[in-house]
Amino acid sequence: MLSQKTIDIVKSTAPILETHGVAITTYFYKTMFEAHPELLNIFNHANQSQGRQQTALANTVYAAAKHIDQLEVLLPAVKQIAHKHRSLAIKPEHYPIVGEYLLKAIKGVLGDGATDEVIAAWGEAYGVIAQVFIDVEKEMYDAAEQQPNGWKDFKEFYIDKKVEESSVITSFYLKAKDGSPAPAYLPGQYITIRTAIPGEEFLVNRQYSLSQAPGSNAFRISVKKEADHDPKGKVSNFLHDGLNEGDTIEVSAPAGDFYLEKGSRPVALIGGGVGVTPMMAMLGTIAAEEPSRKTVFIQAARNKEAHAFGSEAASLVSQLTDGKVFTAYEEKKNDSDVCDVTGYISKDFLNEVIDSNSICYVCGPVPFMRAVVQHLTALGFDAQDVKYEFFGPAMALQA
Missing domain, CATH: 2.40.30.10 (Translation factors)
Structure with missing residues (x-):
């Protein structure tokens, strides 16, 4: 249990972390990788160079400061991150390394603003947060190893x-x-x-x-x-x-908290680019196990040449009693290219083809997901019925 004094100090740093979070996490990754280059290749270099990893961690640290007295609020995010950690074989011995360089980064960026009292409070809070991750991840490691045909790491x-x-x-x-x-x-x-x-x-x-x-x-x-x-x-x-x-x-072993939920409600599977890949697993499962479930499969691709799984998706949808497939091309190279949307998917198009009672699954590049999620929100879909997956660190989608 954290003392009230520690909680108060950590919460008082939330506004500072909101402003300087990315600078802190950029400093953190730089110094940690310099000291521990063996950790560098765990991370996607493109996400590092584009700042996505730094921004995602900054958002997590800020949320931890803001909710340090209500860590249960963070549990959904903890589980999402823990799935990725388990899949990458992140272990308890990695957490002290992260803690050491995170505290150095806070001190390095904030300077005199990071007093000994602030650093001590954050050190104590980090220990508690790290233990939450370690405990959640242990359960995941055990489940992965103990399932039929499962294994460790x-x-x-x-x-x-x-x-x-x-x-x-x-x-x-x-x-x-x-x-x-x-x-x-x-x-x-x-x-x-x-x-x-x-x-x-x-x-x-x-x-x-x-x-x-x-x-x-x-x-x-x-x-x-x-x-x-x-x-x-x-x-x-x-x-x-x-x-x-x-x-x-x-x-x-497989991991992740983005997956098709069984049930009788209609489903909309919306994939952009290579984000269609989890949608193919979902569509195949519906065809095999729930063929009477009303399903709309929407796939966006750059053009016909970049359009993957067209025949496979059409075949799976044909096995459904109430299934439809729609294709959007950002551009048509030839007049003979057939698609339902040329350009970007619009709110009006989604309103026309998706049942208002649907559970919607979205995956693709961040700009694609941001547009689709905002369209669905504007159409009145509840947040709990719009589920999405990031390839890489999670980012904010709402404006």
Whole structure:
């Protein structure tokens, strides 16, 4: 239990953290990685360079300060982060390292404003918060290991098949080297892959959604080759160009709190770009287990060449008694390209095709998700009925 004095001091820093949070977390990552370079490749370098990781951590630290006397308010966010930590094999021994460099960052950025009393209070509060994460993650580690065909941390899989789905997306079918079947998972969850990349000193980790319904002996991940921006996707490019059928990678057990909930209510699955991957797992599950459930599948792609899973999605929707599929292309390269929306998905379009009683699942690039979530909110959908998944650190979607 934290003393009231500690609670008061930590809460008093919330306005400062709201203003200087990103500066603190940027300082934190820089100094921690300099001292512990072995931790660098746990994180996505693109998210680091774009500031997403720093912003997400700053938001978490600010929320912790604001709600230090009501930590239960943070539990949903804790569980979401803990899923990612378990999938990356973050362990209790990592938390003292994070705590040390977080306190140094607070002191480094705030200077005289970070008095000994403030640092001591934050040190005590961090210990309590870290223990919450450690306890939640232990339950997740135990569950992953104890489930049928489960395991702890990472396990060797080989690439059974590589299938090109579009001009930018390739699917990888992964099978366990020991011959055991893939464990059950919830449609929408992800796995972490860990592999060595030539020129990299340490193994590199990345998380990818499972893109087919559970029940197969293999996992399927479908990876976009990130080559449009600098830094380019180090792992995605290596998967596309450096690994072949028969090659071995390490895989974590499935994780994640974004998944299809069973029930009788209508469902809208809305995926943009490679964000369609968890939607494919959900759609496949509905076709296999709930074919009478009213379902709308909406997929946005840059153009026809980048449109993955078109035939597969249409086939799955055809198995439903009340299913519809819609496609949006940002641009049409040829007049013969057929789609339902040219340009961006609008609020009016969503209002026209989605049942107002639907549970909506959204995944894609942040600008896409922000627009879709704001449209759905404007249409009157409750926040609890609009569920979304970030590929990478969570960011605010509402204006």
